[in-house]
Amino acid sequence: MEELRREELLELFKALPKESFELLLRNISIRERLEELWKEHASGKSLGYGERFEALFEEVFRFFFRPLEITLRGFRQLRLLLPLPELLESLENQWELIRAWRDFIDSLFSHFSIMTELSLGITTPPIVKSMIDGFRESWREKLERYYRHYYLLDVEELRVYTDYPLILTKKTTQYLLNALDEWEQFSGYYMEFKDMIRNTYKTAIREFIEIANSKRFDSFQSFRNAFIAISNQKFDSLLRSKRYLEVQGNMVSHLMDYLYRTRRFFEEMFENNPINPFATVGHVDEAHKRIMELRRKIIELEKRINELEDQKEHGGKIKSRKRTGGDLK
């Protein structure tokens, strides 16, 4: 298979569905690896389970594992909200950054003051100049007052972390703790799910290697077909087995609860914050639910009005029905 150029890849990405693009590229890589194994087999060497079969596993199953692993890593979002020592350290570093930013703003303010002073002296009558000077001064005073409070808060800020469990509402804390529990359960079942897939793959490959080493496949096609057929058969048994069904069911269940409770945790935080200007997904969902219920009532009413009109005008014969949404033609 010739090497794919970068521009070609971009064209391909634009032309195909995202999933097709990924699976096609993975299949190109899988084909190359299988061909290498086939060449080794055709030259009379015995095959063994090693890096190349392991790399094949990654190519075949990455597509399935990735969404779950992204969710596993999403846990970092929650971790950032806990008062852990490394986070406090990173906060200290942030203060350094904020101080540097403040110095920059002070310098910028001085720069503009000087520039304004110079330009106003040349272009503006004295009365306007004094108005602008006054405005600028009042801003400076305001900012200075803000900084004085800010430094006081700087110290107080650290207390937030010692009071952390008492700051959030009880419900909020419960959602957070439950989300962490769900994540732990989900990650446990995910590991088992991944192990089951990996072990099944290994069993299939061992069987394939045994067959390949005991007989000669006469073509790459038959070599490849045997690899697929044996793997397929092993996976079919696994994916319908009692334990697999339990593990997959529990994994999905805890994953969904983890997502739901994490979202509820954030929603509770926002909903209990009086300066939060945004409606949460929960609020919007509730609004949509009520709109749907009203819509059903309107449709039902329209239907009954139509029926009554039909009875009156046509003695019950079907007439055109109006409905919310309207005819286009």
Next chain:
Amino acid sequence: MIDNFLVEFKPWSCEFDVVHKDWLFSLMHFKGEAKYKIPVLISYAYINRPFIMDLYEEVSVVRKLINAGLDVWMIDWGYPKRSDKFFKIKDYIDYIDFCVDFIRNKKGVPYITLHGYCLGATLAIIYSSFNSGKIKNLVLQAVPVNFHTENTISLWAMHIDPVKISRALGNMSGELLNISFLLVEPVKLGLKYLNVIDNVENKKLIKDFFYMDHWIFDSPAVPGYVYEEQISKWYHRNELIRGEYELDGKRVDLNNITMPVLTIIAEKDNLTPPETTLPFFEKIPSKDKKLLVSDKGHVGLTVSRSSHKKIWPQAVDWIVKRS
């Protein structure tokens, strides 16, 4: 080499007008010269896009129906967003009812042919059981009614909690459904592109393959409430075939399926295998019922060239004779 993979994708080979739009749903009317009185309304599954029925000219079921002189209409169930989470199965059935009345009025006919595919056919059965007087013929393609089978998808569905999914995600996302469908046969389906790479010079094969891929990965989400109902009432409790499923307090009675019924199944269907349909076919009291069996899979039934040679001429003939 890459050039060969750059297939320009243009679904829908037949022309149509969108004659009604209602939030999420819309009704399409295909252009053509109708020779027969009874119009055909297609209700496709809400978990995929309906253009699979008219993917391209050579394998278009819609074109076959139009060319036979039938007046073809189709419902597009749309792309549900978070705001559509609260749609219920009842809303889908209500829209079928609206479309049926709309067509009856436009064409001045008392009834129509209702043609359902996959879960769209399940909706067609539910609708027909309540409105048998409005349905002249019922055509069911790969329809799941008996959900308790040994099929992998059914087993998985029986082991998940749909309420938790809709609570967390709002809707069941199309991406998640696609990953599940591929995971049913991870090595076989994950490595299906090897055949494409081997046949990179075969333009017809490449076009067929990537047209299918465009359709496969263009998956709408399933509204949260619809998903809850589908999984808990159909998959977990198998209420439809047991005659226990209720819509808005009214029981869906399969004994009301008395109109002529054409059922098309696919032997290699791994999503809705024959055993999801056959108990229904045996159970309904219709005196004029026919079963067509394809040797293809769930989608091959619609888009394979061999199905278009063997199955669809018989299916179209069956409809025409009753139109």
